[in-house]
Amino acid sequence: xxxxxxxxxxxxxxxxxxxxxxxxxxxxxxxxxxxxxxxxxxxxxxxxxxxxxxxxxxxxxxxxxxxxxxxxxxxxxxxxxxxxxxxxxxxxxxxxxxxxxxxxxxxxxxxxxxxxxxxxxxxxxxxxxxxxxxxxxxxxxxxxxxxxxxxxxxxxxxxxxxxxxxxxxxxxxxxxxxxxxxxxxxxxxxxxxxxxxxxxxxxxxxxxxxxxxxxxxxxxxxxxxxxxxxxxxxxxxxxxxxxxxxxxxxxxxxxxxxxxxxxxxxxxxxxxxxxxxxxxxxxxxxxxxxxxxxxxxxxxxxxxxxxxxxxxxxxxxxxxxxxxxxxxxxxxxxxxxxxxxxxxxxxxxxxxxxxxxxxxxxxxxxxxxxxxxxxxxxxx
Amino acid sequence: xxxxxxxxxxxxxxxxxxxxxxxxxxxxxxxxxxxxxxxxxxxxxxxxxxxxxxxxxxxxxxxxxxxxxxxxxxxxxxxxxxxxxxxxxxxxxxxxxxxxxxxxxxxxxxxxxxxxxxxxxxxxxxxxxxxxxxxxxxxxxxxxxxxxxxxxxxxxxxxxxxxxxxxxxxxxxxxxxxxxxxxxxxxxxxxxxxxxxxxxxxxxxxxxxxxxxxxxxxxxxxxxxxxxxxxxxxxxxxxxxxxxxxxxxxxxxxxxxxxxxxxxxxxxxxxxxxxxxxxxxxxxxxxxxxxxxxxxxxxxxxxxxxxxxxxxxxxxxxxxxxxxxxxxxxxxxxxxxxxxxxxxxxxxxxxxxxxxxxxxxxxxxxxxxxxxxxxxxxxxxxxxxxxxxxxxxxxxxxxxxxxxxxxxxxxxxxxxxxxxxxxxxxxxxxxxxxxxxxxxxxxxxxxxxxxxxxxxxxxxxxxxxxxxxxxxxxxxxxxxxxxxxxxxxxxxxxxxxxxxxxxxxxxxxxxxxxxxxxxxxxxxxxxxxxxxxxxxxxxxxxxxxxxxxxxxxxxxxxxxxxxxxxxxxxxxxxxxxxxxxxxxxxxxxxxxxxxxxx
Numbered sequence: 001x002x003x004x005x006x007x008x009x010x011x012x013x014x015x016x017x018x019x020x021x022x023x024x025x026x027x028x029x030x031x032x033x034x035x036x037x038x039x040x041x042x043x044x045x046x047x048x049x050x051x052x053x054x055x056x057x058x059x060x061x062x063x064x065x066x067x068x069x070x071x072x073x074x075x076x077x078x079x080x081x082x083x084x085x086x087x088x089x090x091x092x093x094x095x096x097x098x099x100x101x102x103x104x105x106x107x108x109x110x111x112x113x114x115x116x117x118x119x120x121x122x123x124x125x126x127x128x129x130x131x132x133x134x135x136x137x138x139x140x141x142x143x144x145x146x147x148x149x150x151x152x153x154x155x156x157x158x159x160x161x162x163x164x165x166x167x168x169x170x171x172x173x174x175x176x177x178x179x180x181x182x183x184x185x186x187x188x189x190x191x192x193x194x195x196x197x198x199x200x201x202x203x204x205x206x207x208x209x210x211x212x213x214x215x216x217x218x219x220x221x222x223x224x225x226x227x228x229x230x231x232x233x234x235x236x237x238x239x240x241x242x243x244x245x246x247x248x249x250x251x252x253x254x255x256x257x258x259x260x261x262x263x264x265x266x267x268x269x270x271x272x273x274x275x276x277x278x279x280x281x282x283x284x285x286x287x288x289x290x291x292x293x294x295x296x297x298x299x300x301x302x303x304x305x306x307x308x309x310x311x312x313x314x315x316x317x318x319x320x321x322x323x324x325x326x327x328x329x330x331x332x333x334x335x336x337x338x339x340x341x342x343x344x345x346x347x348x349x350x351x352x353x354x355x356x357x358x359x360x361x362x363x364x365x366x367x368x369x370x371x372x373x374x375x376x377x378x379x380x
Numbered sequence: 381x382x383x384x385x386x387x388x389x390x391x392x393x394x395x396x397x398x399x400x401x402x403x404x405x406x407x408x409x410x411x412x413x414x415x416x417x418x419x420x421x422x423x424x425x426x427x428x429x430x431x432x433x434x435x436x437x438x439x440x441x442x443x444x445x446x447x448x449x450x451x452x453x454x455x456x457x458x459x460x461x462x463x464x465x466x467x468x469x470x471x472x473x474x475x476x477x478x479x480x481x482x483x484x485x486x487x488x489x490x491x492x493x494x495x496x497x498x499x500x501x502x503x504x505x506x507x508x509x510x511x512x513x514x515x516x517x518x519x520x521x522x523x524x525x526x527x528x529x530x531x532x533x534x535x536x537x538x539x540x541x542x543x544x545x546x547x548x549x550x551x552x553x554x555x556x557x558x559x560x561x562x563x564x565x566x567x568x569x570x571x572x573x574x575x576x577x578x579x580x581x582x583x584x585x586x587x588x589x590x591x592x593x594x595x596x597x598x599x600x601x602x603x604x605x606x607x608x609x610x611x612x613x614x615x616x617x618x619x620x621x622x623x624x625x626x627x628x629x630x631x632x633x634x635x636x637x638x639x640x641x642x643x644x645x646x647x648x649x650x651x652x653x654x655x656x657x658x659x660x661x662x663x664x665x666x667x668x669x670x671x672x673x674x675x676x677x678x679x680x681x682x683x684x685x686x687x688x689x690x691x692x693x694x695x696x697x698x699x700x701x702x703x704x705x706x707x708x709x710x711x712x713x714x715x716x717x718x719x720x721x722x723x724x725x726x727x728x729x730x731x732x733x734x735x736x737x738x739x740x741x742x743x744x745x746x747x748x749x750x751x752x753x754x755x756x757x758x759x760x761x762x763x764x765x766x767x768x769x770x771x772x773x774x775x776x777x778x779x780x781x782x783x784x785x786x787x788x789x790x791x792x793x794x795x796x797x798x799x800x801x802x803x804x805x806x807x808x809x810x811x812x813x814x815x816x817x818x819x820x821x822x823x824x825x826x827x828x829x830x831x832x833x834x835x836x837x838x839x840x841x842x843x844x845x846x847x848x849x850x851x852x853x854x855x856x857x858x859x860x861x862x863x864x865x866x867x868x869x870x871x872x873x874x875x876x877x878x879x880x881x882x883x884x885x886x887x888x889x890x891x892x893x894x895x896x897x898x899x900x901x902x903x904x905x906x907x908x909x910x911x912x913x914x915x916x917x918x919x920x921x922x923x924x925x926x927x928x929x930x931x932x933x934x935x936x937x938x939x940x941x942x943x944x945x946x947x948x949x950x951x952x953x954x955x956x957x958x959x960x961x962x963x964x965x966x967x968x969x970x971x972x973x974x975x976x977x978x
Contacts, residue, residue, distance in 0.1 A: 011937055026938075193933040221929040242933050257937045271938040278941055303941060313944055320935060348962075352905050372931040374905055377951045380944065 007050070007274065008059040008089050009256045012043060012079070013267030014068040015285050018103065022136040022206070023164075025198035027269035027283040028066040039268075039285060040075050042292035044082050046266040054264070054274065057089035060253035062096045067123075069103040073111050080115035094252045096121055096160075102139035104147045109154035119251070120151045121160040121191075127181040128174060131167045134212065136202075141181075148185050158249060160189035165223040167195055168212040175223045179230050188249040192227045193242045194220055221370055228366075241320050241372060258321050260314040268298070276310065278303045307334065311341060315379045320372065324356075324363025338362050345378035381453060383634040384563045388455045388592065389505075390472055392496035393482035394489075394849065398512040402482060402544040403441075403456055407623065409554055410443035410454065439472070439578050440590050440636045442620040447558040454557065455636040457577075459496075468578075468672075468704075469496065471651055473503040475577040475592035475636060478561030480553075481534070482510045485519035485541075489527045489816055491790050491849035497532045506561050508538050510553060515543040527816050564634030571662040572596030572604070574631075574639075574655040579646055581700040585617070587643035591655060592636050594666055598655065599630040604641065607665040608653040613641035646703045672704045674722025675783065675829065675854060676729055676749050677766035679710050679876075680736070681718030683743035683967065688717045694740030695719060698732065705732055712769075712876050715745060715958060715970065720767065722752075726833065747876060748973040751829045754781040754857045769875035771864050774915055780880075781857040783829040786811070789840060790822050791848040798843040799823060806831035807882060827852075828860065828882070865890050865919070867897070868911040870961045876970050886912075890920040893972055900969035903927040908963055 016031035016039075050056070061083055068076065083095070096119040097112055104120075112120065124144040126132050132139070144161070151159055161182050165175045182190060197204045197214070206212045215223075228238055236244040240258060243251065256263055265272035269283035280301040282288050291298040305313065311334040318325040331337045339346055339357065346362065349355035354368035354375050368375055393399040439458040444451050459472040473479065479500040483493055500507050509528045511521045521541050529536040538560045542549030578590040591598070598604065602615045617640035619627040631637045643649050652668035682691045695707050706722040723729040729749060736742055752766040756779040765771050787808075791799055793815070803810070803825050811824040827836075832852065840848045865886050867877035877897070881889055890912030897910055901924065908924040935943050957964040 194929070194931065196933050217928045224929070241931060241935075254936060257935075257940070260940075263937055265937060269938065271941070273937070273940070280938070280941070301941070313940065316944060316947065317935065317940065354905065370929045370931060371905060371927060373947060373950070374927065374930045377947045377954070380948045380951050 006054045007056045007262065007264045008091075009253055009261070009263035010050075010056075010058060010061050010083070010086070011253075011263060011265040011267075011270055011272070012061070012063045012068075012083065013265065013270040013281075014063060014065040014071060014079075015039075015268045016065065016070045017067045017100075018070055019136070019138050022134075022202040023195060023198070025201050026064075026066065029285060031070045033072075035285060035289070036071060036075050038289045038293075040071070040079050042289045043079060043267055045292050046298070047082060047086075050264055050266060051086070056087050058086045058093065059089040059091040060094045060096075060256060061086075062098075062253045064096075064098045064121075066098075067100045067103055068097050069099040069108050069112075073107055076108070077111050077115065080111065080117065084116045091252075094119060096251065096253060098123065099147065099151075100137075100139060101143035101147045104150055106150045106153060109147075109150040109156065112151075113154040113156055118156060119158040119160065119189075120156050121162065121189075122147055122151075124161045124182070125164045126167060127178050128170075131170055131174070131178075134168050135164065145185065148187065158189065159185075159187040160191060160251070161185060161187050162191045162193065164193050164195050165227065166215045166220040168215065170215060170223075172219055172222055172226065176226060176230070179227060183231075183234050188246050189251060190231060190236060190244045191242055192224075192231075192244065194224060224370060225366075228369075237322075239322050241369060255321075258317045260310065260317050276305055278305065310334070311336070312380050315342065316376050319362070319364055319376050319379065322363065324361040326361055328360070342379050345375075348378065349375050381632065381635060383566070383568065383632070385450060385452045386455065386564055386634045387452060387478065387557055387561050388457060388476045388564055388634070388636055389478040389480060389557065389561055390457045390459050390476050390500075391480045391482060392459055392469070392500060393512075394484070394487070394492040394496075397482050397484040397487065397490070397493070398544045399482050402480070402510065402512065402542070403458075405544045405547060405550050406445075406454065406456065406554070407441065407443060409550060410445045440475070440621055440638075441623045442636060443622065445554060445558070447555055450558075452558050453635075457636065469499050470503065471577050473499060473505060474652075475575060475590075476503070476505055477564055478506040478508065478557070480508050480510045480557070481528070481532075482512050483524055483528060485511045485513050485521045485524045486516050488520075488524050488820060489531050489790065489822075491788050491851040494532065494788050494790070494822070495851040495853070497528075497534065501534075507534050508540060508553075508556055508560055509534055509536065510540045510542055512542055512544055514541050515546050515548060523817065531814065531816050531822065566593070566595045566633035568595075568597055568633040570595040570633070571660055572598055572655065572657045573662045573666055574598055575666050576606075576649060576651055576653045576655060579643075579649050579651055579703070581646050585640045587640075587646055587649055589639045589641070589643070589649055589655070590636075591631065591639050593631050593633050595633050595662070596657070597630050597632040598639065600627075603658040604655050605658040605661055606649060606653050607656055607661070608650050608668065609648070611648075612658050613643065615639055615641050646700055651703070672724055673854070674704075674706055674724065675751060676723045676725055676833070677720065677752060678723075678729060678749040679712065679715070679718050679720050679747040679767075680707075680733070681712070681715040681745040681747075683745050687742055690740065691719065691736070691742045691744070694736050694742050695721075697740070698735055702732070704728070715747070715876055715967075718745075722766070745967050745970065747970060748879065749833055750880065751783050751833065753783075753862070753880060755779075756781065756859075767875075768864050768866075768878040768880045771880065774864075779859045780862040782860045782862060783854050784826050784856055784858050785829045785832065785852040786855045787825050787827055787832065787850055787852040788822060789825070789848060789850045790816065790820060791840070791844045793819050793821050795844040795848065796821055796823065799840065799848070802836075802839055802843060803827070806836060826855065828858075829854065830881070863914045866913050867893065868909075868913060869901075869963050869965065870909055871911075872961050874960055874965075877973060879973055883914075886914060887919050894920050894922045896972040897969055898922045898924055900966055900972060901963065904963060906962065 015028050017028045095117045097117050098121045100123050125135055127141040197207050231244045238244050239250050268285045268288040271280045279299045281298040282300045288298045325338050356365050391399045441456045443454050445454045457472050457476050459469045481497055511524050514521045525536050525539045528534055540553045540556055542553055573594040574591040576589045580588050582588055600615055600618050605612055619625050620637040654665035656662040682688050707719040710718050710720040752764050755763045755765050757776055758778050808825040808827045814822045861883045862880055863883050863886050864880050866873045894910045903924055906926050910922040911918050912920040954964055957966050
């Protein structure tokens with residue numbers, strides 16, 4: 001805890017993409033030039049309101065989407081400038097922008113760097129053209145390399161690449177070669193996600209219609225375990241279920257989510273957790289813009305968490321971290337050692353060797369990582 | 381009332397052959413209901429709204445019927461049509477002297493026609509065959525009349541051809557009822573003997589008994605004795621259904637009506653008991669009935685687990701109106717606290733379950749229905765067992781016996797092959813085959829009751845393209861090579877999943893049920909072994925490998941609430957499961973033994 005200011009982390013949602021990908025369930029729409037300026041105006045207005053209502057001392061910023069880098073350079077610049085000039089906290093600023101390989105050239109990379117962006121997260125997903133087609137990604141594998149190079153040339157210090165394993169048709173060997181390709185890029189951070197078939201996505205429908213086949217659970221488990229081993233050998237620390245970083249290069253913004261700490265969110269479909277209140281903005285760009293313009297709240301969901309629920313949610317999130325739940329921190333925050341609060345769940349999963357306990361922490365074992373949801377459900 | 385002018389009769393028919401329409405037509409003919417009130421099928425929804433909003437089932441309606449210058453009293457005594465309620469049919473018929481056997485002229489004799497005709501013959505009733513629906517284009521009245529004579533052996537001399545719908549032939553029928561059916565016997569001057577042939581519960585009056593006066597006269601205010609119970613009551617109200625409840629001062633030999641006498645609950649009176657005068661009792665009671673036998677059993681558990689007391693209250697309430705099902709507390713390691721319930725048949729079970737869910741709003745988990753087996757023990761005692769879990773250990777059993785039903789199936793001639801094959805599969809024993817006409821055949825088989833419990837009727841229907849009908853009645857118990865198949869989950873026996881079946885079917889059923897259980901239980905955090913065993917001999921086995929991967933890949937700021945809710949739901953779902961050993965078993969898994977085979 002470095003400052004008493006309320007809001008030290010901010011998420012900004014930019015709901016535009018060039019095309020929509022079949023597996024993705026984040027709120028996004030195909031970019032339409034006319035809606036860009038009104039959206040940026042609205043984002044800046046919501047930001048002003050936030051600053052008027054809360055003390056801000058920003059330490060982590062995350063601009064996600066969608067694909068923020070689809071914004072025209074001048075609009076992107078306008079948004080980043082406003083974010084850049086927010087009051088800062090004591091920690092150095094971590095400022096992440098998500099980018100897709102086909103959307104970043106040296107001009108965009110330059111815009112990012114000029115506005116204090118020091119971390120770019122690139123949605124590569126795969127280096128295999130056939131896998132990219134299944135995922136409906138528009139870029140070519142080579143563009144990932146070019147994007148990393150453009151960011152490096154512009155002076156961006158920290159780069160993350162996202163990859164997806166368990167893509168229909170993918171073999172274990174194909175996944176391993178993806179890992180080798182990504183390691184060649186020498187990034188600071190890697191996120192490797194098992195493909196999730198999210199309800200409501202085109203990919204989910206294809207699965208139901210039998211047009212695509214799930215990768216065998218056994219193979220997918222091997223892909224995950226291979227990932228942990230291979231990246232570990234390459235010097236990456238595994239710090240969250242799907243996240244790997246070189247020492248000291250973990251994503252501080254995301255860590256705040258996983259420690260269930262306060263963050264604000266602005267933009268359509270953005271979520272925030274401020275003063276014990278979880279909220280979510282309307283997932284509709286036009287409606288969001290109208291609400292902001294009319295001075296109405298764009299928020300559609302509110303949930304005030306009780307202390308008990310917050311404690312359980314914190315356990316759910318912190319168990320995702322490899323270091324697990326710090327027993328002392330947890331007890332200070334909620335008044336109970338997690339060993340007491342979750343006695344039955346702990347006993348059950350320790351016996352099953354899915355959970356390890358020592359005097360400091362409660363954490364998933366290697367086997368537990370693969371069955372995290374089964375374990376975590378018992379903590380709720 | 382001149383006893384010679386009273387006619388007590390039932391109308392019996394296969395379902396949809398027009399019984400209710402004919403009853404309405406008779407009421408209308410008597411002026412008991414106006415033409416304007418003749419909405420369809422008054423007798424069927426005889427639940428008359430009383431002034432206090434009470435609904436009462438009128439299963440005996442008294443109407444004044446003018447015939448050739450004399451006014452007769454017709455008492456129409458209602459009978460349930462379905463196979464499950466034979467005992468009710470029997471007891472209603474005990475209050476009658478005659479019966480109208482209604483047969484649809486387009487359908488001919490059907491299985492329940494046969495069952496009802498035999499019941500009427502067995503009760504010594506004079507039968508008038510009534511060939512109905514003669515107005516329909518496909519009607520074959522003469523052929524149908526011949527079928528009645530040929531199949532049922534009922535003299536066609538008095539057969540009546542009617543259309544209950546248009547009214548055609550109804551005058552002639554009314555005359556036949558007056559001339560052909562006999563008046564009741566009995567002596568109004570003799571000591572009182574009145575048969576209780578039905579009873580219903582009313583929130584305000586208590587129990588209402590339906591009486592047929594055999595001898596003597598009963599009066600309001602009279603002190604009476606229920607002979608079977610040896611208990612005294614004072615008659616507080618007497619009356620007739622015309623069709624509304626209409627009080628009268630007295631009822632005499634041959635008459636039918638109702639009595640209210642401060643009986644608090646249905647269990648206070650046994651249907652079939654005799655009412656006599658408390659001070660001058662009759663020498664003996666009328667022949668009563670055998671109490672209804674519960675033939676089909678299953679357990680009801682509250683789906684929520686916590687609704688046990690609600691379920692108990694609902695069962696108590698329901699038993700006020702239906703004295704023919706039984707229930708007693710049951711405790712299953714798999715399903716917790718519930719009730720073991722006995723029913724007259726499968727339809728009866730469905731009706732009770734539906735009423736519980738609809739009227740009491742209790743969600744029910746129902747276990748597989750089973751029949752009641754007879755166990756001859758080594759020590760010579762005989763015991764009834766209606767759940768696999770209650771079966772004594774094999775070393776104590778000398779012989780196991782199962783209930784046998786005689787089944788009449790009336791089917792198109794071209795379906796004989798498939799139906800015989802089906803009967804074969806179900807261990808049916810062929811009794812007879814009779815051609816009703818060149819196109820229609822009556823097959824008679826004896827089946828072990830449990831073989832036709834689940835899906836036999838559906839199979840019969842589909843094999844006959846919907847034309848087949850069936851009826852059954854229990855004819856007794858027979859020794860059989862039955863075994864108890866136990867289901868084990870990680871070595872632990874689960875009574876709720878165990879079943880009794882014929883040895884020849886044990887392997888196949890055991891394997892099938894394990895296969896389905898495997899699907900319902902699903903992979904869990906550790907290996908699960910499912911086994912089916914007879915005694916210590918394992919006859920089938922399935923292994924579920926442990927779950928390999930169950931992890932949400934992405935969980936960021938915007939995902940927290942949704943992911944938490946998903947996992948909370950998963951946990952709540954688990955809570956509703958039963959845990960055996962460490963294995964979570966969804967309630968649906970307990971239903972797999974209910975599922976039809978193949």
